[in-house]
Amino acid sequence: MTFQPIIPFGGYTGWRFLERTLDNQQQAFADSQPVARSTSYFAQNIGNVRTAEDLVNDRQLLSVALGAFGLDDDIDNRFFILQILKDGTIADDALANRLTDNRYADFSRAFGFGDRAAPRTGLSQFPEEIVSRYEARQFERAVGEQNNDLRLAMNVESGLSDILDRSNSQDARWFSVMGNPPLRSVFQTALGLPQSIASIDLDKQLSIFKDRAQSVFGTDQINAISQPEQREKLVRLFLVRSEAANTASVTAGATALTLLQSTPRLTPQLA
Incomplete structure (x- = not known):
C-alpha cells in the first residue's frame, strides 16, 4: 500500500x-x-x-x-x-x-x-x-x-531549478516559467494576474509578468526570485491569494443559494 x-x-x-x-x-x-x-x-x-x-x-x-x-x-x-x-x-x-x-x-x-x-x-x-x-x-x-495548491507549491523549487539549468537570458527564463503550467499557475496567482492574461500577445504577457514581479519582489530576475527567501514569499503569496479566492467563490455561491431559497415563489393566479 x-x-x-x-x-x-x-x-x-x-x-x-x-x-x-x-x-x-x-x-x-x-x-x-x-x-x-x-x-x-x-x-x-x-x-x-x-x-x-x-x-x-x-x-x-x-x-x-x-x-x-x-x-x-x-x-x-x-x-x-x-x-x-x-x-x-x-x-x-x-x-x-x-x-x-x-x-x-x-x-x-x-x-x-x-x-x-x-x-x-x-x-x-x-x-x-x-x-x-x-x-x-x-x-x-x-x-x-x-490539496492541489500544495502540490503546485511543492513544484516551485525543482521547476525553477530546471529553468535556471537550461536558460541563460532572463527573458528566456520568463518564457520558460510561462510555458510550464504548474509554475505559471503559481506565479500568475502570486502576482495577482487574471486568467485572461493568457489570451494576449506573448511579448505583452512577458512585460506584464516582469513589471508585476518587480513591484512585488523588488526584482524581475528569475535567479533572484529562486533564492530561498524570495521563493518562500512567492509560495506564501500564491497560497494566501488562492485560498482567499476559493473562500470568496464558496461564499458567493452560498450567498446566491441563500437568496434563491429565500425568494418567494409566485403562485399562478386563476383568471
Missing part, C-alpha cells in the same frame, strides 16, 4: 506543516511497496535501454520516466512520446521545442536519445537521477490528490 501524505491543514498553514515533516513523509512514501517496486525495476533495467523504442515499449520503465517529469497522463500516448524522444531538443523545429509545455523538452533532454551519439541511460548516475525525480514528483502527485 502506498503511503498517503499527512496534510491536516490547507493554505499556508498546511504548507508550513508540510515543510516541517517533508523529509520523513517523502521517505515513507518512497519506501512504500508500489513506489519501491517501480523504482527498483527502473534502476535495474534502464541501463539496458539503448533506443527510444526500447523505452516506449516497456510500460514499467516508461511510467517512471514520464512520472519523473509530471507527464504521467501521457503513458498511453506512445507515438507522441516516441517522437518527443527521437527528435531531441537541439533542433529548433524538434517537437518538444514546438510545444508550449517545456516539461517535454526537459524529459527529452534528460534521456538524450535525439541529442547525443549514445543516450544518457547508460550513465552510472542516471538511474538515481530519474528515480529521485520520480519519487519527488509522485509524492507531489499524492499531495495533490488532497
Whole structure:
C-alpha cells in the first residue's frame, strides 16, 4: 500500500506543516511497496535501454520516466512520446521545442536519445537521477490528490531549478516559467494576474509578468526570485491569494443559494 501524505491543514498553514515533516513523509512514501517496486525495476533495467523504442515499449520503465517529469497522463500516448524522444531538443523545429509545455523538452533532454551519439541511460548516475525525480514528483502527485495548491507549491523549487539549468537570458527564463503550467499557475496567482492574461500577445504577457514581479519582489530576475527567501514569499503569496479566492467563490455561491431559497415563489393566479 502506498503511503498517503499527512496534510491536516490547507493554505499556508498546511504548507508550513508540510515543510516541517517533508523529509520523513517523502521517505515513507518512497519506501512504500508500489513506489519501491517501480523504482527498483527502473534502476535495474534502464541501463539496458539503448533506443527510444526500447523505452516506449516497456510500460514499467516508461511510467517512471514520464512520472519523473509530471507527464504521467501521457503513458498511453506512445507515438507522441516516441517522437518527443527521437527528435531531441537541439533542433529548433524538434517537437518538444514546438510545444508550449517545456516539461517535454526537459524529459527529452534528460534521456538524450535525439541529442547525443549514445543516450544518457547508460550513465552510472542516471538511474538515481530519474528515480529521485520520480519519487519527488509522485509524492507531489499524492499531495495533490488532497490539496492541489500544495502540490503546485511543492513544484516551485525543482521547476525553477530546471529553468535556471537550461536558460541563460532572463527573458528566456520568463518564457520558460510561462510555458510550464504548474509554475505559471503559481506565479500568475502570486502576482495577482487574471486568467485572461493568457489570451494576449506573448511579448505583452512577458512585460506584464516582469513589471508585476518587480513591484512585488523588488526584482524581475528569475535567479533572484529562486533564492530561498524570495521563493518562500512567492509560495506564501500564491497560497494566501488562492485560498482567499476559493473562500470568496464558496461564499458567493452560498450567498446566491441563500437568496434563491429565500425568494418567494409566485403562485399562478386563476383568471
